[in-house]
Every structure is written in C-alpha cells, then in structure tokens.
Amino acid sequence: MKQILEAIERSAIRIKHAIDVKDIGYSQEQNSSGETQLQLDIQSDLIIEEELSHVKSVHTIASEEKELPMLLSETGQYFIAFDPLDGSSLVDVNLSVGSIFGIYDGEFVGSKLIASCYVVYGPRVELVFAYNGKVKLYLLQEGEFEYVKEIHLNEKGKIMAPGGTQQFWAPYHKAMIDSFFTTGYRLRYSGGMVPDLHQILLKGGGLFSYPGATDKPEGKLRQLFEVFPFAMIFEMAGGKAIDGKIRVLDKVTAHVHDTTPCFFGSKHEISVVADVYGRN
Numbered sequence: 598m599k600q601i602l603e604a605i606e607r608s609a610i611r612i613k614h615a616i617d618v619k620d621i622g623y624s625q626e627q628n629s630s631g632e633t634q635l636q637l638d639i640q641s642d643l644i645i646e647e648e649l650s651h652v653k654s655v656h657t658i659a660s661e662e663k664e665l666p667m668l669l670s671e672t673g674q675y676f677i678a679f680d681p682l683d684g685s686s687l688v689d690v691n692l693s694v695g696s697i698f699g700i701y702d703g704e705f706v707g708s709k710l711i712a713s714c715y716v717v718y719g720p721r722v723e724l725v726f727a728y729n730g731k732v733k734l735y736l737l738q739e740g741e742f743e744y745v746k747e748i749h750l751n752e753k754g755k756i757m758a759p760g761g762t763q764q765f766w767a768p769y770h771k772a773m774i775d776s777f778f779t780t781g782y783r784l785r786y787s788g789g790m791v792p793d794l795h796q797i798l799l800k801g802g803g804l805f806s807y808p809g810a811t812d813k814p815e816g817k818l819r820q821l822f823e824v825f826p827f828a829m830i831f832e833m834a835g836g837k838a839i840d841g842k843i844r845v846l847d848k849v850t851a852h853v854h855d856t857t858p859c860f861f862g863s864k865h866e867i868s869v870v871a872d873v874y875g876r877n
C-alpha cells in the first residue's frame with residue numbers, strides 16, 4: 598500500500614505541473630461516458646498509468662478515461678480505479694480540480710474497496726488518504742506530501758452542495774433541498790466533485806447530492822472511480838454515503854463505467870435523505 602500511495606503522490610506532482618503549464622484545449626477524443634476529453638484528461642491518465650505500472654502489487658487499473666480495465670501484473674493483488682482529472686471542465690476558469698483513486702482487493706466490487714485517495718489541485722495541492730479506519734490529510738510542501746491531520750465529520754454540518762439540473766429533479770428531492778436551506782444550510786457548489794466534497798469534509802459536515810433525475814435516472818457520477826472512493830472516505834470520517842435508499846458501497850457494479858445517484862454527508866443530513874427517499 599505504501600508503494601501505491603507513493604505512486605499516487607508522484608502522479609499528483611506531475612499532474613499539478615501539467616495543469617500549470619500544459620495546453621488545456623479539447624482533443625478529438627471522447628471518453629467512455631461520451632464526454633469530449635481535454636488534452637489534460639489524457640495526459641493525467643497517462644501519467645497515472647505510467648506511475649502505477651511501476652508498482653508490482655497492482656494487478657489491474659480502470660480509468661474513467663479508458664473504455665476497458667487494463668491488466669498491469671498477473672501476480673498483483675490490487676485493482677485500482679481512478680478518475681485522473683475530475684472536474685477538468687473547470688480548469689479553463691481556474692477553479693479547483695482533482696484526481697480520485699479507489700484501491701480494491703482482488704476485484705472491482707464496492708465491498709472489496711480497502712483504501713481510497715483523492716488529490717485536490719487548488720491554490721495548494723492537498724491529498725486525502727483513507728485506510729485502516731483513518732482519513733488523513735496531507736499538504737504538498739516543497740515537493741513532499743506532509744501529514745497535516747486526521748479528518749473527522751461532525752454529526753451535523755452547515756454546507757449544502759446540490760448537484761444535477763434542478764429542472765429535472767423529483768419534486769420530493771427539490772422540497773428536501775429547499776428544507777435544508779430554510780433551516781440555515783449555505784450553498785457551496787463549484788461543480789467539481791473533489792473540491793465540493795473536500796470542503797464538506799474539512800468544514801465538519803453537510804450534504805453533497807447528485808440524485809437520479811428525469812434526465813439522468815442513474816445520476817452522473819461513476820461508482821468505481823468517484824462514488825465508492827468518496828463513500829469510504831465519508832464513512833471512515835464518521836459520515837455516511839447512500840444512493841437515497843441503500844449504502845452505496847453495497848451496490849452491485851455491472852460495468853466499470855456504471856453510475857449511481859449519491860448522497861454524501863454527515864449522519865444527520867443522511868438520515869434526512871434516507872427518511873425522504875424511504876417515503877418516495
């Protein structure tokens with residue numbers, strides 16, 4: 598696991614450099630979800646693939662930018678799913694973006710996720726690593742990731758990050774989000790999953806939602822690359838992650854690019870979501 602974390606750290610430093618200096622134009626390619634890839638998406642994907650290919654314990658990788666998983670080493674133990682540059686459409690407006698990693702033991706199944714990591718490329722580069730029941734924050738300082746602190750969520754937070762297009766939300770979902778705002782929650786939504794969830798984690802709690810809606814019944818966010826890794830981080834930090842009704846880590850993944858509706862938050866907000874969705 599140490600070698601995997603070191604490979605992620607090296608990737609993060611190289612991706613940060615690419616963000617700072619490289620062409621951010623669109624390529625001619627589309628990813629598996631039909632989105633046009635940025636040069637930076639492709640570049641970040643190649644950087645991570647290269648760094649993980651040096652780690653013998655990595656059996657297979659799956660990337661948001663690749664159609665199919667890629668075998669790296671028959672004798673490896675770990676299956677790593679990653680979104681190389683999540684929220685990359687925000688790079689041209691200079692908002693924060695991130696990389697997300699889920700480290701699975703033996704197969705790409707939610708219950709086999711054993712460690713998660715994400716990197717935020719903002720004014721500073723931060724890395725969060727969840728393993729063995731602890732969620733640890735690191736800050737990039739002069740080329741090294743230095744440990745800062747453990748992350749713990751409060752029982753109840755103050756931040757609301759409601760994803761998706763309101764026009765397509767179910768009426769009960771809209772009523773639930775409105776009711777959070779009328780009880781004092783404040784809107785904090787940049788459109789980048791990594792910085793939006795990072796803010797909730799570091800400010801002690803709140804709710805990030807990306808529901809199923811009429812335009813996207815299964816939501817937008819991908820299970821293996823985005824939802825499961827953050828679900829583990831929220832659970833280890835003392836919060837919860839559900840799809841409205843069930844724990845997202847118990848969901849069955851039929852295809853590597855499957856999406857799911859998702860709600861991440863501290864315990865209070867998730868109990869409200871479970872109550873509303875349980876009745877609808």
Ligand code: FDP
Pocket residue numbers: 682683684685686687760761762788789790791817818823
């Ligand atoms: P993006 O398409 O820019 O990569 O992963 C997809 C994602 O961003 C998340 O980072 C973000 O939370 C979400 O999409 C935003 O979607 P909406 O624009 O539909 O709110």
